[in-house]
Amino acid sequence: MIEQDLRELEEKSIFIIREAKAKFGNVAALWSMGKDSTAMLTLARKAFLGKVPFPVIHIDNGIDFPETYAFREELAKKWKLDLIVAESEIKPEISGYSCCGANKTEALKRVMDEHGFDALIVSIRRDEHSIRAKERYVSPRDRNFKWNYKEQPAEVWNDYSSKLDSKGHLRIHPLLDWNEIDIWNYIRKNKTPINPLYYSNKGYRYRSLGCTHCTVPIKSNAKSIDAIIKELKDTSVEERSGREQDKERQYVMEKLRSLGYM
Amino acid sequence: MKIKRVTLLGHKDHGKSTLIGNLLISTGTATKDRINEARRISRSLGRQFEPAFILDSFSEEREGGLTIDTTRVQIRYKDIGFEFIDVPGHEELIKNMISGASYADFAVLIVSAKRDEGIMDQTKRHLFLAKIFGIKKIIIAVNKMDSIGYSEERFGSVAKSIGAYLEKIGIDSRDYEAIPISAYGSENLVKKSDKMKWYRGKTLLDILYEMGREKEKKPKNNFRMIIQGESDGRYFGRVVSGTAKVSDEIKILPRNDWGRIKRLYVKGKSVRKCRDGDNPAIELDEELKFNPRGMVALPRSEEFNASRRFMALIFATEPMRSESTIKFIGNQIRARIKFIDEISTTDGERKKMRGKELAPLKAASVEIILEKEIPAENFNESQELGRLLFYSGEALSGVGIIERKL
Numbered sequence: 001m002i003e004q005d006l007r008e009l010e011e012k013s014i015f016i017i018r019e020a021k022a023k024f025g026n027v028a029a030l031w032s033m034g035k036d037s038t039a040m041l042t043l044a045r046k047a048f049l050g051k052v053p054f055p056v057i058h059i060d061n062g063i064d065f066p067e068t069y070a071f072r073e074e075l076a077k078k079w080k081l082d083l084i085v086a087e088s089e090i091k092p093e094i095s096g097y098s099c100c101g102a103n104k105t106e107a108l109k110r111v112m113d114e115h116g117f118d119a120l121i122v123s124i125r126r127d128e129h130s131i132r133a134k135e136r137y138v139s140p141r142d143r144n145f146k147w148n149y150k151e152q153p154a155e156v157w158n159d160y161s162s163k164l165d166s167k168g169h170l171r172i173h174p175l176l177d178w179n180e181i182d183i184w185n186y187i188r189k190n191k192t193p194i195n196p197l198y199y200s201n202k203g204y205r206y207r208s209l210g211c212t213h214c215t216v217p218i219k220s221n222a223k224s225i226d227a228i229i230k231e232l233k234d235t236s237v238e239e240r241s242g243r244e245q246d247k248e249r250q251y252v253m254e255k256l257r258s259l260g261y262m
Numbered sequence: 263m264k265i266k267r268v269t270l271l272g273h274k275d276h277g278k279s280t281l282i283g284n285l286l287i288s289t290g291t292a293t294k295d296r297i298n299e300a301r302r303i304s305r306s307l308g309r310q311f312e313p314a315f316i317l318d319s320f321s322e323e324r325e326g327g328l329t330i331d332t333t334r335v336q337i338r339y340k341d342i343g344f345e346f347i348d349v350p351g352h353e354e355l356i357k358n359m360i361s362g363a364s365y366a367d368f369a370v371l372i373v374s375a376k377r378d379e380g381i382m383d384q385t386k387r388h389l390f391l392a393k394i395f396g397i398k399k400i401i402i403a404v405n406k407m408d409s410i411g412y413s414e415e416r417f418g419s420v421a422k423s424i425g426a427y428l429e430k431i432g433i434d435s436r437d438y439e440a441i442p443i444s445a446y447g448s449e450n451l452v453k454k455s456d457k458m459k460w461y462r463g464k465t466l467l468d469i470l471y472e473m474g475r476e477k478e479k480k481p482k483n484n485f486r487m488i489i490q491g492e493s494d495g496r497y498f499g500r501v502v503s504g505t506a507k508v509s510d511e512i513k514i515l516p517r518n519d520w521g522r523i524k525r526l527y528v529k530g531k532s533v534r535k536c537r538d539g540d541n542p543a544i545e546l547d548e549e550l551k552f553n554p555r556g557m558v559a560l561p562r563s564e565e566f567n568a569s570r571r572f573m574a575l576i577f578a579t580e581p582m583r584s585e586s587t588i589k590f591i592g593n594q595i596r597a598r599i600k601f602i603d604e605i606s607t608t609d610g611e612r613k614k615m616r617g618k619e620l621a622p623l624k625a626a627s628v629e630i631i632l633e634k635e636i637p638a639e640n641f642n643e644s645q646e647l648g649r650l651l652f653y654s655g656e657a658l659s660g661v662g663i664i665e666r667k668l
Contacts (some may be wrong), residue, residue: 015541
């Protein structure tokens with residue numbers, strides 16, 4: 001895994017976050033309390049001199065880890081976040097792929113409609129999945145949240161020209177260029193608070209965090225950020241290997257994403 | 263680690279995705295999971311192992327055997343990180359190709375050595391675009407050498423015709439290099455092939471490495487900041503050249519208003535000075551009476567004229583008519599285009615243009631007259647301020663570079 005130059009990554013992300021704020025009327029960000037979206041909030045605080053100037057949305061299906069909820073409350077208070085909790089319902093008969101699609105995406109649709117957001121900052125990265133590697137920095141979704149990946153708008157020379165079609169919204173991806181290890185280097189450098197589930201407990205830690213139903217921990221003794229970084233330097237296992245939804249079928253991620261999943 | 267961005271160029275089916283796929287495998291970058299997935303899908307489609315499937319990940323791409331949209335992957339080689347940008351080779355997907363290739367430092371042009379494939383129009387069109395994107399170095403990778411018996415003669419003739427074309431469109435012979443390869447057989451990519459002993463040059467990765475090591479020659483320009491917007495009385499933007507410090511006087515073009523820098527912030531921290539690559543927030547001694555989004559800040563003492571007439575080189579992705587809209591650092595401005603010469607993107611020849619429309623995939627030398635002034639510069643002096651995008655309605659219709667301010 002390549003460790004990139006943090007200054008270059010940081011400056012570009014700041015540029016994209018500010019561009020979203022300057023260009024679109026009603027911006028919000030998704031915050032899962034995971035490492036990526038928390039690093040993104042650190043960037044937003046730098047871009048706007050200490051404050052996050054947009055609401056952050058947690059899509060809460062009620063089955064996140066207790067540590068995750070505690071972390072949410074603590075950081076929301078500390079950083080004075082304008083937190084919106086979008087409750088989604090877990091239907092026991094729906095699991096895995098359909099669960100992420102039906103439950104999380106539906107809850108997000110409701111909250112976007114209710115608040116009239118026209119742009120949504122989402123902290124996905126290219127190196128997470130080969131489908132996410134095909135994304136643009138700014139990417140339109142139609143009113144049904146569909147990602148029309150066969151007809152993506154051109155994106156040339158830092159000009160994010162995407163326009164809204166009525167009732168749709170734009171996804172803003174300021175972390176697209178970052179690698180997993182860059183996120184950790186950045187968190188270390190900036191002393192960004194982090195969900196304790198990322199640290200090893202009894203020989204296991206979470207490398208990628210979803211909800212309690214679909215996320216499994218990896219074997220690890222990494223109890224500090226330094227140890228996590230060291231572990232990543234040696235691994236040849238993919239980051240999302242602990243996420244059920246990616247593995248179930250070969251084109252599951254493509255289907256999920258085209259339906260509006262992050 | 264610094265990252266060098268390398269775009270693939272070339273006609274469809276000449277082997278762009280295969281080349282990157284095999285680079286990922288032979289450098290040990292692709293995980294076992296990814297390789298096994300590509301293997302499984304190749305088998306389920308009844309094909310031989312297809313290294314391109316490591317990149318082409320949409321179901322349509324794999325089933326149809328083509329790249330639809332651009333993607334990027336990183337490979338570390340020695341102390342440099344290379345980000346390979348894969349792009350579609352199909353003519354109708356040129357806007358996706360541009361979305362990837364426009365970010366590149368270097369290019370690898372793939373051209374098939376097979377007699378029934380060879381140099382196609384799209385091969386040369388992509389090279390023409392490389393010039394518009396300001397790509398610094400190009401590798402001409404003559405591919406599928408295994409299918410023509412590793413003929414040195416055929417390699418020489420393909421490389422020579424491409425060289426002649428590059429010279430015609432004004433790319434210096436020091437800025438490109440040719441290499442014979444087999445992308446599918448991983449020959450001369452990371453390891454030298456023993457079937458082409460006549461080739462004495464380096465492997466593809468070693469040539470890229472050498473290019474990556476060369477120190478970049480950046481013109482020493484004065485302070486230029488593209489202003490993105492305003493928040494809480496501070497102006498934020500991106501410094502594209504030079505430096506500025508607290509108490510410097512800056513002017514905002516094209517308005518010509520000016521102010522003195524009272525405070526400067528970079529990455530959220532108060533600093534004395536900002537430089538090329540920073541995204542500062544600036545406080546002036548007096549707030550501006552207008553929103554400066556899309557304007558340019560530069561030293562007050564510098565003589566600089568914003569202009570509304572330019573000579574430019576343009577490439578059409580959709581039909582371009584005389585009545586057009588340009589986009590310059592985020593601002594849309596109405597423009598009239600006077601077509602002067604059409605430039606063939608297949609042989610580099612110029613001929614007088616009579617029509618009032620430039621067809622897609624064609625290039626032209628034009629005069630552009632804007633409705634209002636913009637603080638643009640010549641492309642060879644400032645890439646960032648010398649680029650123009652053209653729009654018809656809300657869709658991109660072309661890209662261009664400013665050759666001369668009038």
